[in-house]
Every structure is written in structure tokens, then in C-alpha cells.
Amino acid sequence: MDARVRTIAFVYAFAVYSYIQPAGFRSTYPTLADRIAFAHSFAGNAAIRLFYGFPYDPVTIGGYSAWRVGGTLAIAAAVFGVLAAVRALRADEDSGRMELVLANPIARRTAFSSSLVAIALGIALLWAAMTVGYVAGGLPVGGSAYLALATALVAAVFVGIGAITSQLAPTRRIALELGSAFVAASLLLRVIADTAGGAGWLRWATPLGWAEEMRPFTGAHPVVLLLPLALSTALLFTAARIARGRDLGTGILQARDTTSPRTRLLSSPTAQALRSERSSLIAWGGCFAVFGVILGTVATSVSSAGITPQVRRQLAKLGSGSIVSPRGYIALIFIFFVLAVCLFVCAQIAAARQEESEERLETLLALPVGRLRWLGGRILLGAEAALILSLIAGLFTWAGTSSQNVHIPLWQMLEAGSNCLPAALLFLGLSSLSYALVPRVSTGISYGLVMVAFLWYLVGAIAGVPKWLVEATPFAHIGLVPTHAFQTGAALVMVAIGAVAIAAALAVFKHRDLTGA
Amino acid sequence: MSAIRTEHLSKRYGATLALDSLDLKVEEGEVYGYLGPNGAGKTTTLRLLLGLHRPTQGAATLFGIDCWRDPVAAHRRVAYVSGEPFLWPAMTGAETLEFLGRLHGETDRGYREQLIERFQLDRSKKIRALSKGNRQKVQLIAALATRADLLLLDEPTSGLDPLMERVFRECIDEAKERGQTVLLSSHVLSEVEAVCDRVGILRSGSLVDEGTLDELRHLSAQTIDVTFEGSPPRLPALPGVSVTSNGGSGLRFEISGPVEPLLSQLADQRVARLTTHEPSLEEIFLHHYDHGDGRGPA
Numbered sequence: 001m002d003a004r005v006r007t008i009a010f011v012y013a014f015a016v017y018s019y020i021q022p023a024g025f026r027s028t029y030p031t032l033a034d035r036i037a038f039a040h041s042f043a044g045n046a047a048i049r050l051f052y053g054f055p056y057d058p059v060t061i062g063g064y065s066a067w068r069v070g071g072t073l074a075i076a077a078a079v080f081g082v083l084a085a086v087r088a089l090r091a092d093e094d095s096g097r098m099e100l101v102l103a104n105p106i107a108r109r110t111a112f113s114s115s116l117v118a119i120a121l122g123i124a125l126l127w128a129a130m131t132v133g134y135v136a137g138g139l140p141v142g143g144s145a146y147l148a149l150a151t152a153l154v155a156a157v158f159v160g161i162g163a164i165t166s167q168l169a170p171t172r173r174i175a176l177e178l179g180s181a182f183v184a185a186s187l188l189l190r191v192i193a194d195t196a197g198g199a200g201w202l203r204w205a206t207p208l209g210w211a212e213e214m215r216p217f218t219g220a221h222p223v224v225l226l227l228p229l230a231l232s233t234a235l236l237f238t239a240a241r242i243a244r245g246r247d248l249g250t251g252i253l254q255a256r257d258t259t260s261p262r263t264r265l266l267s268s269p270t271a272q273a274l275r276s277e278r279s280s281l282i283a284w285g286g287c288f289a290v291f292g293v294i295l296g297t298v299a300t301s302v303s304s305a306g307i308t309p310q311v312r313r314q315l316a317k318l319g320s321g322s323i324v325s326p327r328g329y330i331a332l333i334f335i336f337f338v339l340a341v342c343l344f345v346c347a348q349i350a351a352a353r354q355e356e357s358e359e360r361l362e363t364l365l366a367l368p369v370g371r372l373r374w375l376g377g378r379i380l381l382g383a384e385a386a387l388i389l390s391l392i393a394g395l396f397t398w399a400g401t402s403s404q405n406v407h408i409p410l411w412q413m414l415e416a417g418s419n420c421l422p423a424a425l426l427f428l429g430l431s432s433l434s435y436a437l438v439p440r441v442s443t444g445i446s447y448g449l450v451m452v453a454f455l456w457y458l459v460g461a462i463a464g465v466p467k468w469l470v471e472a473t474p475f476a477h478i479g480l481v482p483t484h485a486f487q488t489g490a491a492l493v494m495v496a497i498g499a500v501a502i503a504a505a506l507a508v509f510k511h512r513d514l515t516g517a
Numbered sequence: 518m519s520a521i522r523t524e525h526l527s528k529r530y531g532a533t534l535a536l537d538s539l540d541l542k543v544e545e546g547e548v549y550g551y552l553g554p555n556g557a558g559k560t561t562t563l564r565l566l567l568g569l570h571r572p573t574q575g576a577a578t579l580f581g582i583d584c585w586r587d588p589v590a591a592h593r594r595v596a597y598v599s600g601e602p603f604l605w606p607a608m609t610g611a612e613t614l615e616f617l618g619r620l621h622g623e624t625d626r627g628y629r630e631q632l633i634e635r636f637q638l639d640r641s642k643k644i645r646a647l648s649k650g651n652r653q654k655v656q657l658i659a660a661l662a663t664r665a666d667l668l669l670l671d672e673p674t675s676g677l678d679p680l681m682e683r684v685f686r687e688c689i690d691e692a693k694e695r696g697q698t699v700l701l702s703s704h705v706l707s708e709v710e711a712v713c714d715r716v717g718i719l720r721s722g723s724l725v726d727e728g729t730l731d732e733l734r735h736l737s738a739q740t741i742d743v744t745f746e747g748s749p750p751r752l753p754a755l756p757g758v759s760v761t762s763n764g765g766s767g768l769r770f771e772i773s774g775p776v777e778p779l780l781s782q783l784a785d786q787r788v789a790r791l792t793t794h795e796p797s798l799e800e801i802f803l804h805h806y807d808h809g810d811g812r813g814p815a
Contacts, residue, residue: 171606171645257646258639261611267619276605359603363656366567366597366669367620370589513570 003087005444007122010080011129013455014073018133018148022065026138035060062143062217065134070147074211075187077126077155082179084122085162088115089239090172093248102248112240119159127152139217147216153228157207158183160235167242170251177283184287191294207231269369270377277351281385284344288337288389289396295333296400299326326406330397331484334416337393338478339454341386341420345428346446348382349435353443357517365514375432375509379502382428390420415486422494423474429501436508439515518581520545520667520698521566525575527722528561535561537722538575543700543715545666548693550709551702552802553719559702560600562719563671567597579667593622596665600672602652606645610638610655617659629662635684650676661688668692668699674708686712710798718805726805733801741770743783744790752782 029035089112092098101111127148134144162179169175186206193202193209203209207228214224242252265275274281352375355361364374394417398410431446438445457475471477474494479487521543528536536558543549553559564570565577568588577584582591604613614633618624633640636654644652653676660668674682682705689699689712703709709716716733718726726733743749744767752760757774766789770779783791796804 257643258641259609259643260641261609261615263612263615266612266616269620272605272616276607359601360605362567362569362599363603363617364620365569365588366592366595366599367617368589368592368622369620511571514564 003084003118003122006080006083007125009448010076010122011125013451014076014126015129015133017073018065018069018130019137021069022061022134022137022139025061025065060217061137062139062147065137065139066147066150066216066218069130069134070151070211070216073130073151074154074208075183077151078158078183078186078208079180080122080126081155081158081160082162082165082176082183084119085159086166086172086175086179088119089163089243090166090169090175093172098248108244109240112243116159116163116236123152123155123159126155143217143220146214146220146222149225150211150214150216153225153232154207154211156232157228157235160232160239163239164235164242167239167246168251168253170253170255174255175251177280181283188290188294268377269364269374270381273351273355273378273381277348277381280347284385284389285392288340288392292337292393292396293400293403295330296397296402297404298400299329299333299397300401300404300406326401327408330401330408330413330416334393334397334419335457335475335478337390337417338420338423338475339450341389341393341424342427342450342454343447344389345382345386345424346431346443346450348378348385349428349431349446350443352378353435353439356439356514359516362514371510372506375436375506379428379432379505383425386424386428387421390417390424393417393420419478419486422491422498423478425498426474426494426501427498429498429505432505433501433508436505436512439512440517518545519543519578520547521549521577521579521700522581523562523566523575523577526562526565526572526577527574528558528565528570529573535722536565539719539723541717541724543698545698546693546696547715548689548699548701548713550713550716551700551719552704552706552709552716552798557719558722559719560671561722563597563599563669563700563702566669567592567595594666595669596621596660596663596667597669598653598656598660598671598673600675602644602649602656604644604652604655607643609641609643610647610651611640613644613655614640614659614662618662621659621663621665623664624659624662625664626662628664629658632658632661632688635688636681648676650678650681653677654681657685657688661692664692664695664697666697668697670699671702672704673701674703674705682708706798706802716798718802720805730798733798734796739772739776739793740796741772741779741791741793743768743770743788746787746789750786752786755779755782 092101098111102108127145130148130151131141131144134147135141139147158179161182162175165175165178165182166172169178186208189202189206190208190212193200193206194212203213210224210227213221215221246252265271355364361374365371391414394414395410397416398408398413401408401413427446427450430449431442434445434449435442453473454475456473474490477487477490477494479485479490519542521541523539523541526536526539526541527534539558539562541562551559551562561570565572566579566584568584568591571585579591580594584591608616614629618626618629636658638651638654638658639647642651644655647655653673657673660670674685677685686708689701692699693712699712701709701713710730713730715727715729717724742763744764747766749762749766749768755774755778757772758779759771761769761771763769772779
């Protein structure tokens with residue numbers, strides 16, 4: 001995805017989210033009494049803290065925003081930082097373009113610092129977007145700017161991390177994966193710090209925790225700003241030092257360049273695709289398993305104490321009915337697994353597109369390999385992998401709840417997992433179709449469709465948009481198992497649309513020219 | 518049935534006409550050289566023959582099988598080498614060869630071993646660790662080992678050192694002896710001159726010339742270098758003859774018309790040495806593009 005497009009998309013999303021949360025909160029809980037009730041019930045729950053972090057003062061709009069928005073956007077900012085850094089510092093190298101640049105009288109230092117300036121500009125835009133959003137939502141300017149700064153600095157730290165992994169990893173893809181692993185690890189540390197009693201000190205071990213400790217709107221501790229500033233500066237300096245001494249196009253951590261031949265999984269293009277994607281699939285599976293266990297464990301701490309009818313009404317809007325039991329909580333949060341599986345299938349199609357844009361597909365199709373066999377094989381691979389991920393989600397969440405002696409039958413959890421499949425199939429179809437129709441922009445379109453559909457559901461449900469409008473997104477039609485019934489009707493429709501889209505994609509792909517980058 | 522046959526094959530990309538009603542015919546067992554300046558449409562022709570791009574008009578067949586409608590059947594008898602090696606960076610040379618071999622179906626493993634030796638390929642290295650020339654070798658070996666009836670080669674020796682180029686030429690000669698057909702698109706004119714039976718010259722999407730080397734030579738001027746005893750005489754101008762000085766006592770005559778009048782003139786002069794040489798493919802080629810004319814031999 002073009003760096004500019006990505007930056008604009010993030011900026012837009014940040015601005016919108018920063019506006020909607022305070023505005024929504026103000027309209028949903030207009031009086032102080034409402035907010036206190038909200039604080040006691042919803043916000044006091046360990047299970048809620050899993051996703052949003054520690055609420056220092058959810059009674060004020062500022063505190064609420066810092067908690068809800070700051071927590072979520074910090075994760076997005078971290079992802080942005082890693083993506084921007086690896087793209088700027090490594091992608092051009094691996095494609096060979098950096099060789100051309102550095103053959104001119106341009107020092108590496110200059111190339112490095114000009115990339116950083118561009119990224120810094122992007123982060124500044126994010127900061128501006130958030131500040132404007134908060135102010136438009138009714139929050140005071142000073143506090144808004146500080147909250148936005150707390151989030152923006154998370155991006156800066158992860159730019160530093162991305163810069164370091166770009167120097168260490170042997171290829172761009174591995175640099176991205178390492179960076180993502182750091183994001184996941186930081187998130188995990190924050191989750192544990194916020195949900196496990198007595199582990200609050202762990203917050204100081206992760207940049208996401210530092211954003212919380214800055215306490216925007218709830219007794220600001222501006223001295224904490226020094227931590228991310230110091231760390232990102234140190235990381236960037238180190239990365240620059242390493243970059244100066246490194247051979248272009250390689251990493252400090254070298255993968256082995258020779259091996260004896262391993263000839264399994266080479267008998268068909270689909271088998272070879274599986275072989276290439278193997279490590280990525282294992283990583284996704286691992287993440288699903290870990291988060292499943294955490295979810296299952298934390299869900300057991302959900303209780304119904306003191307949730308007002310008003311809050312219940314709010315939660316009912318999300319369609320979960322009763323969030324106040326472990327089941328209800330799991331049912332609600334499983335929607336995030338659905339989102340993850342949908343993003344996963346988009347990634348599979350993106351990998352297929354990369355085969356074409358890097359022209360390896362030309363090598364394959366010059367052999368007696370049919371187009372339908374190739375694309376069909378990759379779609380099938382994506383679908384099977386999505387199935388396995390869904391089962392992993394269900395299985396490991398069940399394991400988490402069982403470990404706490406809360407009994408939800410395994411088959412129900414597997415059914416919850418299978419909820420991911422119709423939506424996954426739908427988006428698999430849509431992204432295949434966009435790949436067949438407009439290959440050059442298909443990756444951006446696929447991910448964009450998923451995110452728009454998801455945010456539409458989330459925001460629309462809470463912001464009180466008319467029901468028929470919310471129903472336009474597939475996410476609104478997923479029955480929240482295990483509290484609700486599996487929505488078979490909607491599932492069949494999604495599967496049908498997905499199947500038709502896949503058939504159309506195959507037909508279109510058969511008739512178009514192969515396009516390169 | 519021809520190995521390759523195109524009829525009024527045209528391809529348009531947006532506003533650009535890349536191929537203009539191309540009529541190409543390559544018979545079985547021929548080694549055909551496919552030449553043209555950059556952007557003439559050589560790679561486009563290959564893409565259309567491989568069913569990677571769809572013809573705007575016209576048709577292309579390989580052994581009678583339509584390239585666009587039934588590419589899988591056509592490719593069973595074809596092996597392709599592209600000008601740039603597009604391979605999987607994380608796989609080793611050996612794994613790549615095994616993969617491509619299995620996908621093609623019939624690969625002569627014994628011959629493949631031989632080729633790996635002859636081309637001196639380090640098969641245990643991953644593709645990303647190989648230089649461009651070495652990656653090109655992987656492609657070449659994979660294609661040659663299939664012993665396919667038709668070899669479609671697009672600048673196959675790009676990046677290869679001269680020793681390896683010689684190995685390549687030997688392999689093409691061997692393929693020719695076995696009756697395989699070869700379409701060789703190349704800028705290395707010496708190579709084309711050495712191995713090809715017929716040559717076609719593509720320009721702006723259509724074949725401006727085609728024929729054996731002998732046939733094509735008639736298009737280009739004959740060159741006669743004459744060294745005289747003493748200073749070169751002044752000869753009257755003759756039609757179709759251009760004269761340039763060639764060192765102190767020599768003259769170079771480029772004749773595109775009849776030779777007879779010049780010889781008559783020279784018979785009266787005191788000629789010390791007279792050499793003629795036939796135009797090389799490079800001279801023919803350059804002549805085409807310098808003079809920008811010529812549609813088919815006389």
C-alpha cells in the first residue's frame with residue numbers, strides 16, 4: 001500500500017474515532033450520576049480493562065476519552081509506527097531502489113534522516129488529527145493536545161523499533177514480522193498489567209503502558225513523556241549506527257543461505273504456497289491461541305454487580321444482550337476474533353497478489369499450470385487456514401474458561417469460533433474479486449472493506465445510528481454465540497455471497513492480462 | 518502443423534499498439550531468431566504466446582493449440598526462459614529445479630544433473646544469495662532439462678559470462694539435433710548468427726523482415742575494401758556505390774546496386790589488395806534501423 005494512502009487512512013480513522021468517543025459518551029451518559037454508575041459497573045471490570053486499559057477517571061469525559069480512545073489508538077499508533085519505519089527504511093532496499101539512490105552523492109545518513117523526517121510528518125499529522133477530534137468532541141484544547149501527544153509518542157517508539165528490526169532482519173518481511181511481534185508483546189504486557197491484580201508495575205515495562213501512565217485528563221504526569229522520547233531517540237540513533245555499517249540489502253541477523261534440499265510440499269503450486277506461508281500461519285495460530293486463553297481466563301472475572309439498566313441498554317445495542325456473564329463477555333469479544341480472521345484472509349489474497357506483482361506468477365503460468373488451479377488453490381488454502389484459526393480460537397478460549405472452573409461446553413465454544421467462517425468466506429470472496437478486477441489496488445481495497453465494515457458496526461451501534469443503516473454491515477448479522485443463537489440465515493447469505501464472489505473472481509482472473517507491480 | 522503460428526495478432530495496451538497484425542510462422546525443428554529494437558514488441562509476443570496476456574485481435578497457436586484458450590495443453594510441450602529470473606528467494610537452486618520440474622511433468626533428471634555440472638551451478642544456495650547470472654542459470658537448466666518440443670527464450674543469456682554463453686550455444690545445438698524447435702529473442706547478435714536458421718526482425722509491432730541470413734544479406738550493402746598501389750584514384754560516381762576513404766591508400770566501396778560497373782572500373786586501376794566481407798547480422802540490423810526502411814527482401 002502506498003505510504004501516503006496509508007497515512008491518510010490512519011489520520012482519518014484517528015480523527016473520527018477521537019471525535020466520536022467523547023461526543024458519544026456525553027450524549028449517552030449526560031449526567032454525573034449516569035457516569036458514576038457507568039464507572040462502577042462497566043469500567044470497574046477486569047474484562048473491560050483487557051481491551052481498553054486502566055481507567056483512571058472514567059467519570060469525566062476527558063478521563064473516559066483517555067481510557068477508551070487512548071488505549072485503542074495507542075495500539076493503532078504502534079502498528080503505524082512499525083509499518084512506516086519498515087516501509088521507508090527497508091522496502092526500497094530490498095527492491096533495489098536504494099542502490100540507485102545511494103549511487104548518487106547522497107550519504108546513507110542523509111537517506112536515513114530524510115526517511116525519518118517523512119515519518120515524523122506522518123506522526124505529526126496523527127497528533128493533529130486526534131487533537132482536532134477531541135476538541136470537536138468538546139474536550140479542552142490543552143488536555144486534548146496532551147492526550148494526542150501521549151498516543152503519538154507511542155508511534156514514535158515503534159518507529160524506533162521498526163528501524164532497528166529493519167537493520168537486523170534479513171528481509172523486509174521478517175522485519176515487519178519482528179516489529180509486529182514487539183507490538184503484540186507490548187500489548188500483552190499491558191493487558192496483564194491492567195487485568196491481573198498487583199501486576200500494575202508491569203505497565204512501566206511497555207510503551208503502551210507509558211501512554212496510560214501519562215494520565216491525560218486525570219492528573220497529568222508530563223514527566224513520563226521523557227520515557228518514550230528517550231527510548232525512541234536511543235533506538236533511532238542505534239539504528240542509524242547499524243545502518244552505516246551494514247551491507248545494503250542484508251540484515252545483521254543472517255538467515256542461512258544454503259541448505260540441503262527439502263523437497264516436500266513441492267508437487268503443486270498450492271503445496272508450495274503452503275510451504276512459503278507456513279511460518280506466517282503458525283504465528284497467526286499462536287497469537288489466536290494465546291489471546292484465546294487470556295480471553296477465557298479473564299472472562300471469568302466478569303460479574304453483574306451494579307450494572308444499571310441504562311448501561312445494559314447500551315450494551316444491548318451491540319447485540320450482546322447480556323455482557324455481564326462470562327458467556328456474554330466472550331460472545332461480545334469474539335467479534336474481534338471474527339475481525340482478525342477476516343483480516344487474515346485478506347492477507348492470504350495479498351500474498352497471492354505479491355506473487356503476481358513480483359512476476360513469479362509468470363514463471364508458474366508458463367508451465368502447464370492453469371490459472372484457475374493456481375488462484376483456486378490459494379483461495380482454498382486461505383479458507384482452510386481460516387477454518388483452523390476459528391477452531392483454535394474456540395478451543396483455546398474454552399481451555400481458558402475451563403482452567404477457571406467456569407463451564408461452557410466445548411461444542412458451544414467451537415460454535416462461537418465457527419462464527420468467524422461465514423464472514424471470513426464473504427471477505428475472502430470480496431478480496432479475491434477485487435484482486436481479479438483491480439489487482440494493483442486490491443490489497444488496500446480488501447483491508448479497507450473489512451475495516452470499514454467493522455467500524456461501521458462498532459461505531460454505528462454505539463452512536464445510535466438507525467438500525468437499518470447499521471444492518472448494512474455483515475458484522476451486525478453475526479449472532480453472538482454462545483449467548484445468542486448462531487444466525488444461520490445470515491450465515492448462509494454471507495457464504496452464498498462469498499461463493500458467488502469467488503466464482504466471479506475466478507472467471508474474471510481467467511480473462512485478464514497478468515499485471516506487474 | 519507449425520510449432521508457432523500467429524495470424525494477424527494484435528495487442529493494444531490503452532493507447533499504445535504494441536503488436537500490429539503480426540503474422541509469424543515457425544516450423545517444427547527450426548531455430549528462429551527474433552530480433553528488434555527495444556520496445557518493438559518481442560516480449561509482448563512471448564507474453565501472448567504464453568497466454569499471459571490476451572490478444573486484442575487475431576490468434577496465436579502453438580502446435581495448433583490456441584495459446585489463450587488452452588494454455589495448459591500448449592505449455593506441456595513448451596519451456597520458457599524469461600530475460601529476468603523471477604524465482605522464490607527462500608528456496609534453494611535444487612528445490613527450485615525440483616519444483617519447476619515436477620510442475621512441468623516430464624523432466625529428464627539425468628540430463629538435469631549434467632546441465633548443473635556444465636553450467637557450474639551451486640545448487641544448495643538459496644535464490645536470494647545467487648547473483649543474477651546464477652539465477653538465470655537456474656531458469657535455463659529447468660527449461661532445457663524438460664527437453665520440451667518448443668523452447669521460448671527471451672534474452673536467455675542475459676547476465677551469463679562468456680563461458681556460460683558457450684555452454685548455452687552447445688545446448689541449443691544439441692536441442693536442434695534432437696529436433697526441438699527454438700524461438701530465440703536476443704540482442705546478442707553473434708549468438709543469433711551462430712545458432713539460428715532463420716531470423717525475423719520486429720519493429721513497432723510488425724515483422725519488417727524475415728529470412729535466412731543469406732536472404733537478409735542481400736538487403737545490406739556489400740563492402741569492398743581496396744588498397745591501391747600509390748594514392749587512390751578518383752573514380753567517376755557510379756549509381757548505388759558510395760565511396761569513403763580507408764586509410765592512406767585505400768578506399769571502401771559500399772555497393773547496394775550492381776557490382777559489375779565498379780569491377781570494370783577497378784580493372785583499369787593498380788589494385789594491390791581487394792577484400793570483400795559479407796555483412797554480419799549486426800550490420801544488417803543496424804542498417805535497418807539507421808535507414809529506417811525495408812519491408813521484406815527483394
